[in-house]
Amino acid sequence: xxxxxxxxxxxxxxxxxxxxxxxxxxxxxxxxxxxxxxxxxxxxxxxxxxxxxxxxxxxxxxxxxxxxxxxxxxxxxxxxxxxxxxxxxxxxxxxxxxxxxxxxxxxxxxxxxxxxxxxxxxxxxxxxxxxxxxxxxxxxxxxxxxxxxxxxxxxxxxxxxxxxxxxxxxxxxxxxxxxxxxxxxxxxxxxxxxxxxxxxxxxxxxxxxxxxxxxxxxxxxxxxxxxxxxxxxxxxxxxxxxxxxxxxxxxxxxxxxxxxxxxxxxxxxxxxxxxxxxxxxxxxxxxxxxxxxxxxxxxxxxxxxxxxxxxxxxxxxxxxxxxxxxxxxxxxxxxxxxxxxxxxxxxxxxxxxxxxxxxxxxxxxxxxxxxxxxxxxxxxxxxxxxxxxxxxxxxxxxxxxxxxxxxxxxxxxxxxxxxxxxxxxxxxxxxxxxxxxxxxxx
Amino acid sequence: xxxxxxxxxxxxxxxxxxxxxxxxxxxxxxxxxxxxxxxxxxxxxxxxxxxxxxxxxxxxxxxxxxxxxxxxxxxxxxxxxxxxxxxxxxxxxxxxxxxxxxxxxxxxxxxxxxxxxxxxxxxxxxxxxxxxxxxxxxxxxxxxxxxxxxxxxxxxxxxxxxxxxxxxxxxxxxxxxxxxxxxxxxxxxxxxxxxxxxxxxxxxxxxxxxxxxxxxxxxxxxxxxxxxxxxxxxxxxxxxxxxxxxxxxxxxxxxxxxxxxxxxxxxxxxxxxxxxxxxxxxxxxxxxxxxxxxxxxxxxxxxxxxxxxxxxxxxxxxxxxxxxx
Numbered sequence: 214x215x216x217x218x219x220x221x222x223x224x225x226x227x228x229x230x231x232x233x234x235x236x237x238x239x240x241x242x243x244x245x246x247x248x249x250x251x252x253x254x255x256x257x258x259x260x261x262x263x264x265x266x267x268x269x270x271x272x273x274x275x276x277x278x279x280x281x282x283x284x285x286x287x288x289x290x291x292x293x294x295x296x297x298x299x300x301x302x303x304x305x306x307x308x309x310x311x312x313x314x315x316x317x318x319x320x321x322x323x324x325x326x327x328x329x330x331x332x333x334x335x336x337x338x339x340x341x342x343x344x345x346x347x348x349x350x351x352x353x354x355x356x357x358x359x360x361x362x363x364x365x366x367x368x369x370x371x372x373x374x375x376x377x378x379x380x381x382x383x384x385x386x387x388x389x390x391x392x393x394x395x396x397x398x399x400x401x402x403x404x405x406x407x408x409x410x411x412x413x414x415x416x417x418x419x420x421x422x423x424x425x426x427x428x429x430x431x432x433x434x435x436x437x438x439x440x441x442x443x444x445x446x447x448x449x450x451x452x453x454x455x456x457x458x459x460x461x462x463x464x465x466x467x468x469x470x471x472x473x474x475x476x477x478x479x480x481x482x483x484x485x486x487x488x489x490x491x492x493x494x495x496x497x498x499x500x501x502x503x504x505x506x507x508x509x510x511x512x513x514x515x516x517x518x519x520x521x522x523x524x525x526x527x528x529x530x531x532x533x534x535x536x537x538x539x540x541x542x543x544x545x546x547x548x549x550x551x552x553x554x555x556x557x558x559x560x561x562x563x564x565x566x567x568x569x570x571x572x573x574x575x576x577x578x579x580x581x582x583x584x585x586x587x588x589x590x591x592x593x594x595x596x597x598x599x600x601x602x603x604x605x606x607x608x609x610x611x612x613x614x615x616x617x618x619x620x621x622x623x624x625x626x627x628x629x630x631x632x633x634x635x636x637x638x639x640x641x642x643x644x645x646x647x648x649x650x651x652x653x654x655x
Numbered sequence: 656x657x658x659x660x661x662x663x664x665x666x667x668x669x670x671x672x673x674x675x676x677x678x679x680x681x682x683x684x685x686x687x688x689x690x691x692x693x694x695x696x697x698x699x700x701x702x703x704x705x706x707x708x709x710x711x712x713x714x715x716x717x718x719x720x721x722x723x724x725x726x727x728x729x730x731x732x733x734x735x736x737x738x739x740x741x742x743x744x745x746x747x748x749x750x751x752x753x754x755x756x757x758x759x760x761x762x763x764x765x766x767x768x769x770x771x772x773x774x775x776x777x778x779x780x781x782x783x784x785x786x787x788x789x790x791x792x793x794x795x796x797x798x799x800x801x802x803x804x805x806x807x808x809x810x811x812x813x814x815x816x817x818x819x820x821x822x823x824x825x826x827x828x829x830x831x832x833x834x835x836x837x838x839x840x841x842x843x844x845x846x847x848x849x850x851x852x853x854x855x856x857x858x859x860x861x862x863x864x865x866x867x868x869x870x871x872x873x874x875x876x877x878x879x880x881x882x883x884x885x886x887x888x889x890x891x892x893x894x895x896x897x898x899x900x901x902x903x904x905x906x907x908x909x910x911x912x913x914x915x916x917x918x919x920x921x922x923x924x925x926x927x928x929x930x931x932x933x934x935x936x937x938x939x940x941x942x943x944x945x946x947x948x949x950x951x952x953x954x955x956x957x958x959x960x961x962x963x964x965x966x967x968x969x970x971x972x973x974x975x976x977x978x979x980x
Contacts, residue, residue, distance in 0.1 A: 219975065222672065463978040466977075468978075537663050544669045544670040547669065548666075549665055551664060567669060575671070578774075579773070581774060582775065583679065585674070587925050588927075590974070593974045593975045594974065597925065618976070627668050627671055628672055628674060630675050630676050630678065632675075
């Protein structure tokens with residue numbers, strides 16, 4: 214069985230909500246929809262206070278080439294446009310909507326029926342994806358249409374669907390594959406058409422045998438689509454790691470996946486593409502895992518964007534007494550949230566509640582140069598050295614040692630027996646070096 | 656208290672794998688148990704006294720230096736001082752007087768480790784600093800080893816044990832015909848420092864270290880293969896003057912050094928390629944000292960020299976970057 218070749222770790226999987234059916238969460242009384250739910254320029258609001266909106270109404274238009282449209286997830290009245298602390302921890306503009314009823318835009322096909330046929334051209338598909346505001350739903354939130362428009366001279370050969378879900382605890386993609394397999398496969402064929410390729414591989418880690426079996430059974434009817442079980446290893450969901458695992462090619466430093474002919478899309482994104490293209494449904498709801506060892510009822514919910522995390526936690530049995538940390542995403546790459554009132558957005562794959570005991574970091578010791586971080590790093594870097602370069606502010610050295618290639622997976626900090634905050638430091642150094650590289654290019 | 660104010664906020668990752676410095680140090684100590692048991696069997700009371708003295712002295716010196724000289728919270732519970740103590744003892748003859756062991760422990764912990772700032776900052780393997788300090792200061796006591804006398808080795812004064820030659824001293828004197836059998840060498844029925852005699856016990860420890868992922872195979876294998884190849888070539892050239900490579904691998908401190916001393920985290924390189932270069936370097940230096948030097952054994956010097964080169968190796972030998980470079 215295949216996996217990526219360099220580094221990697223095996224954190225406990227803790228998939229507490231695996232096998233739980235996706236249930237739709239009740240629409241809250243008010244939603245807070247941030248205008249920056251993606252990487253790139255914030256969207257520009259096209260509604261104002263007092264406007265009446267429906268489910269699926271455009272709230273904000275993409276603010277640049279790398280940007281995405283934002284739609285309303287509820288029907289009701291715009292209360293205000295104000296700053297709010299979002300899942301990234303920054304205070305940024307968001308549209309507050311008071312919910313009235315649940316009236317959808319007429320253009321959206323709300324039936325459950327599977328729509329297989331797609332006679333649109335490549336450009337029409339990409340335009341529809343862009344219009345629906347689809348972004349990478351694994352957490353990186355890169356606007357999907359941009360990935361489908363390769364720079365001149367590059368030709369895609371394969372679509373790789375990232376169904377690895379290597380983060381511990383998270384099961385949103387897993388549950389989607391069990392319940393929406395057929396829709397995902399139609400989405401893959403649409404994606405293949407949009408990318409102009411005739412081969413697609415769905416990479417799934419073999420800790421999800423039921424998802425592999427279901428997808429393999431369904432994929433038999435879709436020529437060119439292959440389901441590839443992968444050996445469990447974190448961070449296999451990293452774009453470069455997944456490409457290495459699936460086609461055995463390593464994307465060079467600073468290069469895009471398209472340089473080896475690959476276009477990678479998260480399985481949740483593929484489902485959103487199906488809904489956008491076949492059902493005219495903009496991206497305004499997603500599957501979110503709510504989980505944690507002390508949580509009464511870990512679940513997978515279908516949630517409207519802008520719903521506060523607290524509503525999800527409440528529906529999963531309420532906030533446990535001993536909660537010490539609320540994480541948006543998984544434990545390896547997720548972000549600690551400042552409060553449970555942060556709204557769900559396009560990149561929210563999960564809410565993880567850690568206990569107080571799990572939340573406290575141990576005090577660090579001097580580096581003993583055991584090199585376990587070097588063995589763990591999936592990018593082949595020397596994290597201990599990069600931390601040192603950052604501490605001494607030796608940016609030249611940090612760049613020479615490829616600090617800019619760090620994917621921030623956290624394998625180094627996870628592994629370190631001296632509890633050194635390797636990634637905390639490397640992140641600082643990486644931001645600095647990236648700035649230096651950008652300034653040099655100008 | 657308000658719930659919002661009681662949340663922890665920190666960057667990812669939010670979980671830790673549970674490894675710790677002490678887990679690794681105690682892991683190495685466990686891996687040394689078989690070799691210690693063999694030593695007790697063959698050297699009896701002497702092995703116990705020397706090891707106990709060395710461990711207690713190393714831990715005590717580390718505690719005193721951290722507490723009163725460096726004025727910081729002592730970290731003796733991490734197991735690293737105890738490990739230095741055991742490794743120092745394993746490199747000593749089992750009839751060494753207590754006062755010499757104390758000097759060795761002070762050199763190991765004081766000079767070898769704490770003078771650089773403690774664990775993680777030392778350049779040289781502390782146990783070897785202690786051993787070489789004693790070897791140069793007390794050459795007579797450090798090079799007379801008691802003969803093995805299974806289960807009969809409990810004289811009241813262990814320092815009066817009968818002494819005899821080791822495999823390496825026999826080889827150095829050209830007495831190749833008087834070497835012990837391979838079986839004796841594997842089990843440990845031969846003269847030598849107290850922890851180095853049994854190849855089987857040391858290899859058992861190696862397997863444990865690999866199983867627990869405390870070390871990787873690179874350094875020990877590089878050292879052993881290099882010594883085997885180098886002494887093998889010399890043996891082929893002149894079998895009368897140079898012993899077989901199997902004897903070289905099984906004798907002296909080679910296995911103890913390759914598995915337990917050269918792999919010291921702090922003083923060995925961090926990349927896989929660096930580890931291989933470092934291991935080959937130790938193997939070459941050891942072979943050269945053994946075959947052409949005046950000392951019968953070269954493992955300690957070889958490791959210390961390569962310790963000194965480790966920062967250089969770390970600077971020039973880089974990991975294999977993803978996507979190549």
